[in-house]
Amino acid sequence: MSGDGTFLTDFATLSGFGATERGGVHREAASEADEAQWIWFGRWLADRGFTVRHDRVGNQFGLLERTPGARYLLVGSHLDSQPRGGRWDGAYGVLAAAHAVHRLGRETHALNLAVVNWFNEEGSRFTPSMFGSAVFTGGLDLAEALDTRDAAGVRVGDRLAAMGRTGTDAPALADVAAYAEIHVEQGRVLENAGTTIGLVEATWAARKYGLRVVGEQSHTGSTVMADRRDALLGAARLVVLARELSDELSAPEAPLHTSVSRMVVEPNSPVTVAREVSMNLDLRSPDEALLAHADAVLHERVPEIERSARVGVEIAGSHGWGVQPFSPAGVQLAREVADELGLSHRRIMTVAGHDSVNLNGHVPTVMLFVPSVDGISHNEGEHTTDADACAGLDLLTGVLRRLAAGGIAGS
CATH class of the missing domain: 3.30.70.360 (Alpha-Beta Plaits)
Structure with missing residues (x-):
């Protein structure tokens, strides 16, 4: 599909924020590198017609409203990293979401579209992990989250305020009709099977x-x-x-x-x-x-x-x-899109936690994987091939088109 070169160029730019000499990134939540990429991504969204909003815990949203009054199909992941971590974990899902939604931006759907960069998914600086999505879904109290401190005593609320990364006019859970996330697998199941797409059916x-x-x-x-x-x-x-x-x-x-x-x-x-x-x-x-x-x-x-x-x-x-199944209808929808695109696929469970784990159970949720070379993750050697990354972007675009049309019952 056209535009893959632009996606890869943008991903290379994104990977420069907090880049390490061994090809990874060091971009913990609310660090200077995280702040720099947050500013860049906000400008990327605004330049392409998205309305950029933030909620009180620092989650960053890019909104495309084409159907006034309709709820949102939310799609994204996180841009923070582990210390000296990989450049694909989380960041691939955010940028793929932004490109996929931009591809669909001229279309009118039953649902509006929104991209999200969840705050502090990794939990390496501020605990627990999946922090921003936990507040968004009510699993973590906002006041407790804002008062959380890192090892040096830096308070989340103070750091977010200093970055200008808080707001009150972002979507809330009640505004979301469905959620989708694509991620690198962080394991070797897909690579060992010679399969391009993982259809995540449940979490460990x-x-x-x-x-x-x-x-x-x-x-x-x-x-x-x-x-x-x-x-x-x-x-x-x-x-x-x-x-x-x-x-x-x-x-x-x-x-x-x-x-x-x-x-x-x-x-x-x-x-x-x-x-x-x-x-x-x-x-x-x-x-x-x-x-x-x-x-x-x-x-x-x-x-x-x-x-x-x-x-x-x-x-x-x-x-x-606990073990949480993802929407069977969502798995089936993604399988049909993969078949249409001629992409090999298999059902898979996710061992790692993701923001989708927090959204799942609240709204219909689709989780997708692309392969990780040698299963390496949370490591500077983490890698996904350009071909697999672009195949995942194509798949996500097709999945979002169906979801935005109300492709999962209840969305």
């Missing part, structure tokens, strides 16, 4: 925990080993436990993915035994029963770690979601 279930391991500060040299209450030792055993849960409980038909990330050690001195460690731990599986069992085993084994390491372990907070 996930449980995420904030853990606090409490010991006692002491001297690394002179403190007798038997007297030590080393919080880092307790944390290390939790890391091992997380991997053991996956090794012990996973099955081919019901895998369990486990991870520990973002560890903060206090006082983090070279000659001091750690008094406290804060860390994140998450469990994910397509089988909710297995996930519940893994959660139970985790809690059963924590007391032994407390005894053996002479520490206390607190679960400071947790959140998660």
Whole structure:
């Protein structure tokens, strides 16, 4: 389809914001690089006839209203990245959404069209992840979100105000009739199968925990080993436990993915035994029963770690979601468009969370994947081929055309 060259040129420009020397991007939410791309994208939208709006938590919208009074078909993803992350994750979905809607902009549909750049999807600077879409759908309180602070004490509300990234005249959930998102897979299923398009039929279930391991500060040299209450030792055993849960409980038909990330050690001195460690731990599986069992085993084994390491372990907070099917009608609609375009496709589940997970259940939602080379993600080596990226754009355009005409019942 014509215009793919323009899309790739625009994507190269977008990838320059926060670019790293190894081909990735470092563009955490509300950073200077994120602010620069936000300004660029707002101008891109305005130059093409979109009305640019922001809501109170910094979500950025580009509106094309051709049918006064009609609700919106909302489509997008996020432009923030992980630290030294990949340039495709999220950003591809936002720019593909903008180009697809621009292609349809001269047409009149039952629904109006809107592109969204969700604020802080990654959750690397401000937690939790999928932040802006959670506020939009009522899963996260606005006041709590605005008062969230990063590790340096920077408050979300203050930073958004300084950027001029807040408003009150953006669409609300009640104004949205349906939602669509296209994303790189972040896995190897499509590549291994030689398939161009993933039709996302459901998301894996996930449980995420904030853990606090409490010991006692002491001297690394002179403190007798038997007297030590080393919080880092307790944390290390939790890391091992997380991997053991996956090794012990996973099955081919019901895998369990486990991870520990973002560890903060206090006082983090070279000659001091750690008094406290804060860390994140998450469990994910397509089988909710297995996930519940893994959660139970985790809690059963924590007391032994407390005894053996002479520490206390607190679960400071947790959140998660269950297995969530996406609209079967949406999957079928996308399959029909892929067939019309001659694009190979398969049904697939998403392991990662996306903003679509928050929208799903509130409005009919379509989630689409294009392949990731070698399954690499959250890494500067993340890559999707130009051919697959352009095929996804063509597919998204066709899907949006049908959705905007009321292609899913209830939209």
